[in-house]
Amino acid sequence: MNAFNCHSCENNLFNTPERLVLEGYRHWVAGMAIAQRPDLARIESLYSEYLPFKQVQPALSALMGFINALGICSTCPLKTFQVGSGHLCKDEAMVLALIAALQYGDAEAAELSLTSLSCKNRCAEVAVAAGELALILKSANHVLMPISISVMENILAFSRATRHAGDAESHPAPLTLH
Structure with a gap:
């Protein structure tokens, strides 16, 4: 798998606000998985394409703070698909849901x-870090689509069912980065 595939969801399955969060997250995780450092140049390039110049660096800092908080506070290694993938895993869906929920005050x-x-016991730390990113994106008119509680519950239930089915049978897991 090429973690540094530089296509940013070219199939347009995701709107710009979702792409900014998702692809920023994916570039960061891919950089850490492959090179032990985030690919800041690619994230900055993505953000420069869609954000006003004065908001690029604050957005990068907010993304770094959010992902660092997730890295410290996550319950297990979070998964992600490679950069440019049109797929979405449970962790990525919850990252998008969190930023959207904070933007809508849900x-x-x-x-x-x-x-x-x-x-x-670490949720507050993650919420504060995610809130900074949510606010910066919202101030640049990049508001994510809301994700309802029922959709989130379905995603989590499907993920649990798939994980348990995978434990019972030896099906290969989807290709994700950890």
């Missing part, structure tokens, strides 16, 4: 996404 959706990504 405390219930934020809580559900936080507890799926982080241990309960």
Whole structure:
């Protein structure tokens, strides 16, 4: 798998706000998985394409803070598909749901996404870091589509069912980066 595939969801399955979060997250994780350092140049290039110049560096800093908080606080290694993939795994869906929930002030959706990504005693730390990114994107008119509680619950239930089915049978897991 080429983690540095530089196509950013070219199939347009994701709107620009979702791409900024998802592809920034993917570039960061891919860089850490392959080179032990995030690919800041690619993230900056992506952000420069869609954000006003004065918001690029604050958005990069906010993304770094958010991902660092996730790395410290996550309940297990978070998964992601490679950069440019049109697929979405549970962890990526919860990252998008969290940023969207914070942009819309949806405390219930934020809580559900936080507890799926982080241990309960560290959720506040992740929420603060994610909130900074959510606010910067919102101030640049990049508001994610809301993800309802019922959709989030379905994603989490499907993920649990798939994981349990995978334990019972030896099907190969989808290709994701950890």
